[in-house]
Amino acid sequence: MQPISTANFQPRLKVLNREQALAIHNAALEILEKIGFQMEHKGALEKLLSAGCKVFNDGRVRLPAYLVEEALSSAPRQITLYDQKGHESMSLVGETTFYGTGSDATFTLDLETGQRRRTVLKDVANFAKLVDGLNNIDFNMSMANPEDVPIESIYIWVFAEMVRNTNKPIVFIADSGRDIAKIWEIACLIAGGEEELQKRPFLLNYSEAISPLRFPENVMEKLIFCAERKVPVCLPSGSNAGGGAPVTLAGAMALGLAENMVGLVVHQLAGKGSPFLFGPNVSTLDMKSSIVSYGCPEWSLSQAALADMRDEIYGLPIWAYAGASDSKVMDAQAGAEAMFSIITAMLSRTNLIHDVAFLEYGNTSSLEMLTMADELVAMSRFFTRGIPVTEETLALGAIERVASGGPGSIFLMDDHTFENFMDAQFLPKLLDRSRYDSWEGCGAMDLYKRCNVEARKILAEHQVEPKSPQVLKGIDEILKGCQK
Amino acid sequence: MSKFKQLNEAIIKGDMKLAVEQTQRALDEGSNAQDIIDNGLISAMDEVGERFSKGLLFVPQMLRAAKTMQECMKLVEPLLKEGDLTSKGKVLIGTVKGDLHDIGKNLVSMMMEGAGFTITDLGVDVSPEKFVQKALEVEPDIVAMSALLSTTMPAMPKTIEALQNAGIRNKVRVMIGGAPVTSKYAQEINADSYAADAGSAVIAAKKLLGIS
Numbered sequence: 001m002q003p004i005s006t007a008n009f010q011p012r013l014k015v016l017n018r019e020q021a022l023a024i025h026n027a028a029l030e031i032l033e034k035i036g037f038q039m040e041h042k043g044a045l046e047k048l049l050s051a052g053c054k055v056f057n058d059g060r061v062r063l064p065a066y067l068v069e070e071a072l073s074s075a076p077r078q079i080t081l082y083d084q085k086g087h088e089s090m091s092l093v094g095e096t097t098f099y100g101t102g103s104d105a106t107f108t109l110d111l112e113t114g115q116r117r118r119t120v121l122k123d124v125a126n127f128a129k130l131v132d133g134l135n136n137i138d139f140n141m142s143m144a145n146p147e148d149v150p151i152e153s154i155y156i157w158v159f160a161e162m163v164r165n166t167n168k169p170i171v172f173i174a175d176s177g178r179d180i181a182k183i184w185e186i187a188c189l190i191a192g193g194e195e196e197l198q199k200r201p202f203l204l205n206y207s208e209a210i211s212p213l214r215f216p217e218n219v220m221e222k223l224i225f226c227a228e229r230k231v232p233v234c235l236p237s238g239s240n241a242g243g244g245a246p247v248t249l250a251g252a253m254a255l256g257l258a259e260n261m262v263g264l265v266v267h268q269l270a271g272k273g274s275p276f277l278f279g280p281n282v283s284t285l286d287m288k289s290s291i292v293s294y295g296c297p298e299w300s301l302s303q304a305a306l307a308d309m310r311d312e313i314y315g316l317p318i319w320a321y322a323g324a325s326d327s328k329v330m331d332a333q334a335g336a337e338a339m340f341s342i343i344t345a346m347l348s349r350t351n352l353i354h355d356v357a358f359l360e361y362g363n364t365s366s367l368e369m370l371t372m373a374d375e376l377v378a379m380s381r382f383f384t385r386g387i388p389v390t391e392e393t394l395a396l397g398a399i400e401r402v403a404s405g406g407p408g409s410i411f412l413m414d415d416h417t418f419e420n421f422m423d424a425q426f427l428p429k430l431l432d433r434s435r436y437d438s439w440e441g442c443g444a445m446d447l448y449k450r451c452n453v454e455a456r457k458i459l460a461e462h463q464v465e466p467k468s469p470q471v472l473k474g475i476d477e478i479l480k481g482c483q484k
Numbered sequence: 485m486s487k488f489k490q491l492n493e494a495i496i497k498g499d500m501k502l503a504v505e506q507t508q509r510a511l512d513e514g515s516n517a518q519d520i521i522d523n524g525l526i527s528a529m530d531e532v533g534e535r536f537s538k539g540l541l542f543v544p545q546m547l548r549a550a551k552t553m554q555e556c557m558k559l560v561e562p563l564l565k566e567g568d569l570t571s572k573g574k575v576l577i578g579t580v581k582g583d584l585h586d587i588g589k590n591l592v593s594m595m596m597e598g599a600g601f602t603i604t605d606l607g608v609d610v611s612p613e614k615f616v617q618k619a620l621e622v623e624p625d626i627v628a629m630s631a632l633l634s635t636t637m638p639a640m641p642k643t644i645e646a647l648q649n650a651g652i653r654n655k656v657r658v659m660i661g662g663a664p665v666t667s668k669y670a671q672e673i674n675a676d677s678y679a680a681d682a683g684s685a686v687i688a689a690k691k692l693l694g695i696s
Binding site: 104106152175214287288 | 543633634638663664
């Protein structure tokens with residue numbers, strides 16, 4: 001047998017060559033140098049001007065390419081997120097991939113009735129708890145825009161509800177410099193102080209600039225807040241093809257990247273070396289319904305391209321999406337679209353992958369969808385690992401034993417099978433492979449129903465390790481000041 | 485579709501050059517301006533709206549048709565006496581205070597304009613005071629507000645309150661829309677209508693004003 005000395009090949013998706021990657025990158029730089037952008041935050045504008053940017057007569061800021069190069073080289077290549085107990089949890093670097101939920105769904109599919117209804121704070125708790133109990137979902141976002149909390153401080157309430165119900169890392173939303181300060185206070189309580197939080201951050205702020213090329217004051221406020229305190233942050237704009245950006249993907253990517261570069265430059269000027277997760281959101285605006293699609297192949301393609309650009313040019317960990325759908329219910333469309341984006345996001349090695357379990361183009365969340373996605377991520381991980389080729393996996397010994405073992409000798413009986421099957425095979429929990437009669441005997445349930453049962457079971461049985469009474473009390477006190 | 489068949493078809497296809505040529509030809513041949521508008525332009529846009537709602541046209545095709553119609557209007561409009569131009573209604577529209585997102589709002593504007601409404605677009609980050617001030621000035625039939633951020637939604641009831649305080653709430657119909665907005669929310673804040681997208685905004689506006 002020929003021994004295998006090199007590491008095994010792992011399947012990998014590539015969609016751009018180096019020439020294409022550089023062309024898109026150069027187009028992004030050209031957008032910043034020639035077309036410019038609107039910066040509506042005075043402090044950020046001052047930082048940009050003293051670093052070498054110029055405001056032209058049209059009021060738009062022009063940013064020279066060298067500032068982007070400097071920011072790319074000072075931003076860290078690795079962002080490590082910890083869980084809320086201080087254990088290393090997600091090391092965003094190179095080709096690592098992590099999956100988590102999305103934020104701000106207006107509706108959810110009710111677990112009891114199956115009906116689409118307006119989200120409430122309890123939904124934030126349920127999603128956080130389910131994320132906590134699922135093995136392949138790595139981080140949590142709110143999945144709800146609850147109607148039963150004061151809207152002016154909605155993100156503080158949502159954050160508090162998340163930390164009460166999961167210990168996994170959190171990607172959070174804030175409105176402005178005001179509520180992000182409160183959220184940060186809660187985070188400091190949990191981590192055991194500002195320094196501890198800096199050393200072991202368990203949170204990452206998600207914020208958006210407005211395409212094309214507009215940077216609102218409140219968005220910059222949050223960005224600078226995070227830069228100064230080394231809270232990891234990302235700033236993908238909604239440069240959706242045909243909506244905020246040109247309908248062609250190359251142009252939409254160039255615009256989205258340009259917008260991300262402005263964010264990165266301001267961020268590094270405000271806090272050199274602070275962690276910045278790179279990458280835009282480049283989906284499509286649907287040309288019939290005008291929704292931004294969460295099930296289209298374009299978004300998966302653009303983020304695969306971004307991963308190639310990361311490898312060729314940027315070197316920073318990147319932001320991505322997967323596991324979502326435009327379908328209104330958890331049906332075959334939802335399964336197909338979720339799997340398409342989950343496996344391609346993994347095969348192209350995007351790093352932090354959010355929006356898992358969205359239905360209805362991000363308008364509705366579903367606990368069943370999240371439960372299904374957990375299994376689809378596991379299936380994809382199995383595939384992406386490739387085929388380990390070793391003496392043990394080539395199994396010539398087993399072949400010899402069974403082939404020469406005489407009548408009645410089968411692989412199922414061989415020790416090699418017993419010793420290897422758990423690792424050698426993908427063993428699904430929810431994807432049904434049972435024989436017909438047994439499936440029928442168990443209630444003839446489809447995947448949606450099975451996921452419903454599983455989600456209910458996890459919510460009923462999973463125990464989230466609680467925060468200390470002092471921390472909980474501290475959170476309550478912060479919330480008391482946010483009744484309105 | 486009538487004597488303006490070629491003009492109708494040019495608008496539906498978004499063939500700007502041909503549509504403008506056809507409009508000029510109709511004028512040269514002595515057609516009445518109001519007749520061209522009603523049976524050449526608006527009727528074509530009605531057909532476009534119909535086809536779009538059946539899923540036979542895509543958004544850019546519809547917008548191109550609207551743009552084509554506007555180009556033709558430029559030729560015809562100067563020939564009308566002031567006050568002759570029939571509008572389906574006047575709409576004052578804007579993204580509410582604190583919110584700078586305008587793709588959806590712009591789409592609503594364009595589709596309403598294409599459907600024959602007269603639009604006054606206040607842009608983004610429009611304060612309740614600004615809505616009121618402009619409403620007093622242009623006396624719209626409809627005030628339409630958009631918000632993308634849940635945190636800016638409270639500006640909607642504040643604007644309604646401001647219209648109330650200015651004594652013009654009962655003179656206008658209020659429509660709202662935007663990603664986090666729901667019909668339930670519209671009821672809660674006493675808006676008159678909610679629309680989920682640009683197409684249904686046109687339908688809702690027509691319904692509010694009792695026109696087909």
